[in-house]
Amino acid sequence: xxxxxxxxxxxxxxxxxxxxxxxxxxxxxxxxxxxxxxxxxxxxxxxxxxxxxxxxxxxxxxxxxxxxxxxxxxxxxxxxxxxxxxxxxxxxxxxxxxxxxxxxxxxxxxxxxxxxxxxxxxxxxxxxxxxxxxxxxxxxxxxxxxxxxxxxxxxxxxxxxxxxxxxxxxxxxxxxxxxxxxxxxxxxxxxxxxxxxxxxxxxxxxxxxxxxxxxxxxxxxxxxxxxxxxxxxxxxxxxxxxxxxxxxxxxxxxxxxxxxxxxxxxxxxxxxxxxxxxxxxxxxxxxxxxxxxxxxxxxxxxxxxxxxxxxxxxxxxxxxxxxxxxxxxxxxxxxxxxxxxxxxxxxxxxxxxxxxxxxxxxxxxxxxxxxxxxxxxxxxxxxxxxxxxxxxxxxxxxxxxxxxxxxxxxxxxxxxxxxxxxxxxxxxxxxxxxxxxxxxxxxxxxx
Amino acid sequence: xxxxxxxxxxxxxxxxxxxxxxxxxxxxxxxxxxxxxxxxxxxxxxxxxxxxxxxxxxxxxxxxxxxxxxxxxxxxxxxxxxxxxxxxxxxxxxxxxxxxxxxxxxxxxxxxxxxxxxxxxxxxxxxxxxxxxxxxxxxxxxxxxxxxxxxxxxxxxxxxxxxxxxxxxxxxxxxxxxxxxxxxxxxxxxxxxxxxxxxxxxxxxxxxxxxxxxxxxxxxxxxxxxxxxxxxxxxxxxxxxxxxxxxxxxxxxxxxxxxxxxxxxxxxxxxxxxxxxxxxxxxxxxxxxxxxxxxxxxxxxxxxxxxxxxxxxxxxxxxxxxxxxxxxx
Numbered sequence: 001x002x003x004x005x006x007x008x009x010x011x012x013x014x015x016x017x018x019x020x021x022x023x024x025x026x027x028x029x030x031x032x033x034x035x036x037x038x039x040x041x042x043x044x045x046x047x048x049x050x051x052x053x054x055x056x057x058x059x060x061x062x063x064x065x066x067x068x069x070x071x072x073x074x075x076x077x078x079x080x081x082x083x084x085x086x087x088x089x090x091x092x093x094x095x096x097x098x099x100x101x102x103x104x105x106x107x108x109x110x111x112x113x114x115x116x117x118x119x120x121x122x123x124x125x126x127x128x129x130x131x132x133x134x135x136x137x138x139x140x141x142x143x144x145x146x147x148x149x150x151x152x153x154x155x156x157x158x159x160x161x162x163x164x165x166x167x168x169x170x171x172x173x174x175x176x177x178x179x180x181x182x183x184x185x186x187x188x189x190x191x192x193x194x195x196x197x198x199x200x201x202x203x204x205x206x207x208x209x210x211x212x213x214x215x216x217x218x219x220x221x222x223x224x225x226x227x228x229x230x231x232x233x234x235x236x237x238x239x240x241x242x243x244x245x246x247x248x249x250x251x252x253x254x255x256x257x258x259x260x261x262x263x264x265x266x267x268x269x270x271x272x273x274x275x276x277x278x279x280x281x282x283x284x285x286x287x288x289x290x291x292x293x294x295x296x297x298x299x300x301x302x303x304x305x306x307x308x309x310x311x312x313x314x315x316x317x318x319x320x321x322x323x324x325x326x327x328x329x330x331x332x333x334x335x336x337x338x339x340x341x342x343x344x345x346x347x348x349x350x351x352x353x354x355x356x357x358x359x360x361x362x363x364x365x366x367x368x369x370x371x372x373x374x375x376x377x378x379x380x381x382x383x384x385x386x387x388x389x390x391x392x393x394x395x396x397x398x399x400x401x402x403x404x405x406x407x408x409x410x411x412x413x414x415x416x417x418x419x420x421x422x423x424x425x426x427x428x429x430x431x432x433x434x435x436x437x438x439x440x441x442x443x444x445x446x447x
Numbered sequence: 448x449x450x451x452x453x454x455x456x457x458x459x460x461x462x463x464x465x466x467x468x469x470x471x472x473x474x475x476x477x478x479x480x481x482x483x484x485x486x487x488x489x490x491x492x493x494x495x496x497x498x499x500x501x502x503x504x505x506x507x508x509x510x511x512x513x514x515x516x517x518x519x520x521x522x523x524x525x526x527x528x529x530x531x532x533x534x535x536x537x538x539x540x541x542x543x544x545x546x547x548x549x550x551x552x553x554x555x556x557x558x559x560x561x562x563x564x565x566x567x568x569x570x571x572x573x574x575x576x577x578x579x580x581x582x583x584x585x586x587x588x589x590x591x592x593x594x595x596x597x598x599x600x601x602x603x604x605x606x607x608x609x610x611x612x613x614x615x616x617x618x619x620x621x622x623x624x625x626x627x628x629x630x631x632x633x634x635x636x637x638x639x640x641x642x643x644x645x646x647x648x649x650x651x652x653x654x655x656x657x658x659x660x661x662x663x664x665x666x667x668x669x670x671x672x673x674x675x676x677x678x679x680x681x682x683x684x685x686x687x688x689x690x691x692x693x694x695x696x697x698x699x700x701x702x703x704x705x706x707x708x709x710x711x712x713x714x715x716x717x718x719x720x721x722x723x724x725x726x727x728x729x730x731x732x733x734x735x736x737x738x739x740x741x742x743x744x745x746x747x748x749x750x751x752x753x754x755x756x757x758x759x760x761x762x763x764x765x766x767x768x769x770x771x772x773x774x775x776x
Contacts, residue, residue: 049642049643050640050641050642050643050664050665051624051639051641051642051665052641052642052643053642054641056641057639057641058629058635058637058638058639059635061626061629061630061639062626062630119625119626120623120624120625120665121622121623121624121625121626121639121640121664121665121666122622122623122624122664122665122666125604125621125622125623125624126623128604128606128621128623129603129604129623131604132604132605132606132621133603133604134602134603134604134605136600136601137600137601137602137603137627138601138627139601139603139625139627140603143603225627228601229597229601229630229631230597230631230633230729230731231630231631231633374630377633377635378633378634378635378726378729379573379575379588379634379635380573380575380763380764381635382571382573382574382760382761382763383566383760384756384757384759384760385566
């Protein structure tokens with residue numbers, strides 16, 4: 001009975017988050033929808049006029065679309081990775097962040113592949129990928145990996161939602177009819193009986209391991225799209241692990257930023273505490289050290305062995321892309337390291353700042369992997385058309401990129417309207433654990 | 448009892464694994480079956496009922512259905528037929544760098560034949576200077592039609608393919624425009640149709656991968672070795688339009704190449720003149736060979752007798768920068 005009361009309490013506590021929409025959040029959502037609409041317009045312009053409206057040409061055939069693709073997909077893989085680890089090792093402070101991580105995972109996994117579709121010249125022939133599949137092509141591997149990962153992540157996310165759907169179904173008498181119906185359908189008859197609970201825990205645990213494995217496979221395949229070609233800047237054996245680390249780096253940074261925004265705008269200081277930021281900050285520190293190490297070894301070996309074509313690439317990087325290179329690979333790594341290394345500097349705001357620097361730096365790091373390589377092919381580009389020699393993204397590409405980010409934030413807000421961002425079942429589980437510990441502690445004392 | 452239970456669990460798991468394997472196998476088999484069926488359907492042509500009488504080369508008269516008669520006897524090879532290649536041939540090209548003076552006739556001949564615009568070039572003439580001391584040379588470059596083509600490996604739909612006669616073609620009916628082949632080609636041999644052009648709508652000539660005409664928006668195109676000309680026993684357009692006889696073309700099986708004026712043994716030519724393949728170390732095994740630019744027939748400067756716009760292309764070559772400083776161009 002006590003448990004039921006606690007559930008009711010929690011459902012009440014979180015109901016304003018689900019049902020009330022403040023004015024500022026309405027304005028925000030309107031703004032996000034506007035950005036998305038501009039993106040949709042840009043998409044139709046590209047669809048009807050062709051890829052000529054983008055900055056991509058015969059040498060740089062992949063631009064910021066593919067960068068956003070890698071960026072979002074990496075984000076999602078790292079989300080899956082982190083959430084899998086949180087679940088599997090039953091990390092003590094996981095409850096407050098686990099749902100944020102899971103939502104990031106699924107949303108970025110939906111938005112990422114949209115960017116790869118924007119790279120495709122003939123969307124009307126997309127089904128040829130399934131009619132005439134060729135298993136030799138890394139693109140086919142990538143399609144299989146991403147689809148498997150998407151399904152796996154959806155199942156996993158849904159599993160973690162079930163107990164909360166059940167609580168909401170039982171405790172939302174005042175909510176509108178459609179909401180009640182949705183909760184009832186989504187809870188699939190979960191009654192929180194010990195056997196059910198046991199089963200669900202087991203399945204979730206299994207899925208959390210599967211999701212980690214899927215993430216590693218899918219990451220590597222994504223990196224292979226580049227590293228299996230013969231191009232000087234791409235043909236590198238460390239690309240797969242490098243992408244995994246880079247993905248983790250961006251993933252943790254986005255989690256920190258999301259925690260900061262949610263804590264600030266939803267007043268969840270009680271649940272998302274400084275200890276969470278410090279924990280995430282320390283992980284970011286470790287990953288940024290690793291990421292810096294990988295970046296260093298990648299460029300250092302190219303510079304030291306100085307094969308002609310590698311030298312050409314480095315020349316491009318250190319002339320035309322000098323400041324971007326400095327920002328992405330020096331500031332983007334060193335600033336987070338310095339902030340997170342010293343205990344005194346670890347405040348919520350500074351950790352969030354480090355995360356923002358990390359994520360912007362990482363996006364430019366991806367840019368430097370994709371574009372300069374394509375601008376420095378084996379045979380020198382001899383062309384008088386500026387747009388064929390150098391790549392600059394057009395407003396169409398930027399509009400679609402920002403639309404992707406806006407869609408990410410908008411969907412995030414909408415999902416938070418459906419289920420509480422802090423898992424209620426997790427809170428209850430925690431309290432149960434604590435009670436058990438107390439009891440056993442008492443037992444030990446009395447004995 | 449305990450044992451039995453675990454045994455049962457094991458067999459269940461085994462069955463499950465089996466099922467998984469089986470289902471994936473059937474999925475693959477099914478997919479290939481479907482694609483096979485699709486091919487067969489394409490090949491079947493509805494009989495028109497109208498009969499035609501034809502005289503065969505050995506003097507017999509035969510009656511065939513009108514629909515079986517190829518309406519474009521010389522030009523049209525359907526995308527499906529173009530995958531097979533010309534039997535018993537292994538085409539090779541040999542480019543004699545000692546004779547090239549950047550006359551650009553190969554570029555123009557190719558552009559005319561493939562209905563390409565001013566800046567669209569399957570055949571490019573580059574100015575290469577291997578090192579600061581080396582003398583630069585003109586370097587005509589199309590597609591190398593590699594024996595280990597990276598572009599074909601990465602294509603997710605089989606739109607680009609390697610034929611038995613060494614030629615690598617693109618079927619723009621099947622290309623989805625992912626551009627992966629462009630990024631994986633180390634020789635920058637491929638072009639993309641970025642926007643719509645009126646010439647794509649010109650359907651007077653039915654599309655064939657062997658002619659690459661008409662091109663299509665959002666698909667990839669490249670040098671195709673002109674198989675339509677080869678079928679007629681003629682040289683590719685670049686070879687036949689070169690006034691200097693730079694480009695030799697021929698069949699490796701017969702060990703013969705010709706530039707239209709002289710016909711030589713391929714193996715002998717490569718041996719005597721030190722023939723090499725560009726970027727051999729990449730392991731792509733190109734079918735285009737180069738003869739080094741030694742004992743040149745023309746001074747390099749003759750190549751600058753072209754439009755200003757073309758000269759501007761070579762501005763990054765150190766030699767050209769020197770020439771400009773001296774005020775020679």
